[in-house]
Amino acid sequence: MNDTLALHSGSFIRIRQEGRTEEVVRRLMEAIELGLFTEGQQLPSETDLAMQFGVATVTLREALAHLRQQGAIETRRGRNGGSFVRYADEIPAAILVKRLQDLSTIELRDLCDEHIAISGMAARLAAKRAAPEHYQQLTHYIQALGTAVTRRERRRADARFHIEVAVASQSVRLAHAEIRLQAELGELLWLPQAQNRETVLSEHEAILEAIVNGDTNLAGALAESHVTRGIKTLINLKLQLMAEE
Numbered sequence: 001m002n003d004t005l006a007l008h009s010g011s012f013i014r015i016r017q018e019g020r021t022e023e024v025v026r027r028l029m030e031a032i033e034l035g036l037f038t039e040g041q042q043l044p045s046e047t048d049l050a051m052q053f054g055v056a057t058v059t060l061r062e063a064l065a066h067l068r069q070q071g072a073i074e075t076r077r078g079r080n081g082g083s084f085v086r087y088a089d090e091i092p093a094a095i096l097v098k099r100l101q102d103l104s105t106i107e108l109r110d111l112c113d114e115h116i117a118i119s120g121m122a123a124r125l126a127a128k129r130a131a132p133e134h135y136q137q138l139t140h141y142i143q144a145l146g147t148a149v150t151r152r153e154r155r156r157a158d159a160r161f162h163i164e165v166a167v168a169s170q171s172v173r174l175a176h177a178e179i180r181l182q183a184e185l186g187e188l189l190w191l192p193q194a195q196n197r198e199t200v201l202s203e204h205e206a207i208l209e210a211i212v213n214g215d216t217n218l219a220g221a222l223a224e225s226h227v228t229r230g231i232k233t234l235i236n237l238k239l240q241l242m243a244e245e
Helices: 003-009 021-033 046-053 057-069 093-102 105-129 132-147 151-168 172-189 197-212 216-244
Strands: 073-076 082-085
Touching (some): 021 057, 021 172, 057 073, 093 172, 093 216, 105 151, 132 151, 132 197
Antiparallel strands (some): 073 082
16 A cells, blocks of 8 residues: 555554544544545444554544544445545634634744644655655645635645645655644635635645655745745734734
8 A cells, every 4th residue: 555545544643542532533533624534435444443543443433433423424334334424514714713813823833833844844855755646646636726616625635735745755754743734724724814826826836846856955945935924824814803803
């Protein structure tokens, strides 16, 4: 199984301690929100998921029960039964604005520092290690962003581009960290007031070109600049909201 397939299956999010039901729930919700598990998709078997997370089967079953109660998945019986991801409504912009308001500028700056470190290093390593199949995946998500209609589609295409850069770096830890950051921050970056799709597209294309050309310094610098611009936009939006209050 290659890195991308492993990422899709969920093996990238191994839990270190058994009995971490809440952690499994959070990681699975992150995967669903980012589109790593898509609406209508059947999840792997309980045994496979438990192995991928490194938890006991009973812990995995408890986590799935929580997800069913939240309406994130449904369980079907019979020959073709199993757990399936349910369609979830897009998070209202008002809730995201409230989430942004609850973050301090210091927290946003710290998130920026962490994301710069992760994305910059991932891009540098991708320029050294990426294979043609990684270029294809990155191109796919650039095109997906260009054709996206809803905010959720734009957000997912953007997040998956960053995650695929980390996958192309062939570092499981960097991929894990990028997924966590995208789950924590990515939705806010696509508030209507915060992001310009054409700008993001041009920056993604430049990062991909640097990776394809094997230019490690340029790839890293472009990724860092891309992250910095996005966070600065959020900080400016937060300050604007504070001023309006």
